[in-house]
Amino acid sequence: MNNIKLEKDLVLKLYETMLKIRLFEETQGKVFKAGEQEGFTHLYIGEEAIAAGVCANLNDDDYITSTHRGHGHLIAKGGDLKKIMAELYGRYTGYCKGKSGSLHVADFSIGALGATGIVGANIPIATGAAYSIKLRGTSQVVACFFGDGATTQGTFHEAVNMAATWELPVIFVIENNLYLVGTKLDSICKVADNLAIKAEGYGMPGQSINGNDVIEVYSTVNKAVKRARNGKGPTLIDCKTYRHHTHFEGDIETRDKKEIEEWTSKDPIDRLENKMLEENIITKEDIESYRDRIQKLVNEAVEFARKSPKPETEVALEDVYAE
């Protein structure tokens, strides 16, 4: 583990991002459960260190591709909480005019190229964005988020092989929470303990890290982003983490109780808070103040969504073809 010594400001920024995701998702869970939204939602609670640690290394003109569990990615990339929440409520003021909801948030103005509902479909698209960077000759990079289960999808194999062979500027980030929906990864993958080894098969570097240590995530991705920007190609980073909630809100919990307890006690936000307190970067009062301020922002996003209009039916007929 080769962590970088981070500036205080950066540590606080990582903390703020993780808190934003956590409080947004917890609030989202509550309003969803209360029946204020339709459809389905997949919460990022427990995995915040990954989105925060990755996106803190990215500029606005770098790209990310995301998944059905994607609110955290967009928040970390700088997404507008109001527009995200309005989208989850299916309102016209949402990022996608309310047309797509929780599984498909996107903000192209900050390089968030969208969240897909097909596991693994965003991986070739990330490789494509990286190909575009290479063709245009810029120093942008792409971060591609996907779960451990996605590494068993054919698109992973195809896209990673292309990126490695052509030395494309993409960082493949595995959000390894040990499970598909209810199936344990090690029952369908022989190298579940060390997904990073797959990188070797494609001729690129890979690393398995503690995905709940935001400093480790940041440091590892920092190196990978530098490699990519310098034309040295892609990296595969296996971030071990755990989702605190079920696959989707309302699902039956089938995971082992002890396992859940063990992992929730390794909460990435608690971990960082304790570290910051130890190193006198922050006080307990500061923590309360951060939480209050951010919860207020989240509440404003909910109010904004609640008050926003639903899309008119004609909106369903828009945006099929671009002019």
Place this chain on the structure above:
Amino acid sequence: MREISFREAIREAMVEEMRKDKNIFLIGQDVGAYGGELRISGPMYFEFGEWRVKDAPISEQGIVGCVIGAAMTGCKGIAEITFADFMMLPMDQICNQAAKIYYTFGGQRNVPIVIITNAGGYVRATVHHSQCLEAWFTHIPGLKVVIPSTPYDAKGLLKTAINDPNPVIYFGHKFMYPMKAEVPEEEYTIPFGVADIKKEGTDITVIATSYMVHKALNVANKLEKEKISVEVVDPRTLVPLDKEAILNSVKKTGRALIVHEAHLRGGIGGEIAAIIADEGFEYLDAPIKRIGAKDVPIPFPSVLEDFVLPSEEDIENTIRELL
């Protein structure tokens, strides 16, 4: 006027557009120095280099994902999926991702890609190298479907496709590739949604696509000697479809026969017949008929393939039946 082959017409369209815009690239199996499995790209690699004429691994999902990601980030990708039969592999990337991105994300970003694929039989290539699948793609909102029958149409339509801001599925036909015909040297384009009356007539409207246009014309020319006047309408694009031209023709002749090489069941003949029955009922003096391949996989030896695929005899007999 000079004559060039169908494949040269496709190549010229790509070359002309790629000379104008350095962010356009072609990617596919063996399109590079080898010159393309069906000799479409020819010497393009030597003019444009390895990043703009890219040899891909055997990774159709990766190839299509690559052009999607690139198209969303400032480049324009043309993917060649050598045989239309292979289009089954990247169906998710085409129909779930490319087709839906503009809509899903509320019009934030369009996906300007072209997928050139080579359909059709009569070359004894049998079950996995002979299919016509245009009907599948006409069924998916968000895609445009182009199906030229001549070198002139091929070039003009492809130039339009490359400049269209949407995903365009472009069906060539391998049997027609050596066919030479007049193509102007001056630049020209053909708009989508405009059918071409390949032969004017008054007794019956034959709506035909791709290679079937030529079979229909052969039959029309033969029947002309018997004073039977056949009008051959070539839609050229299935999405958008020039409904008006089709209905105007049926209004004039009172009879309609649709001929496509794809299997009869579920082919676009059914869609066009329903449109005519719905919106042109009063024009009809006879039932609408359709000709397509028999609903069996395409067999190998000519004795069987020629029995399964539409023949000029089939077309002639059906026209006589309707008159």
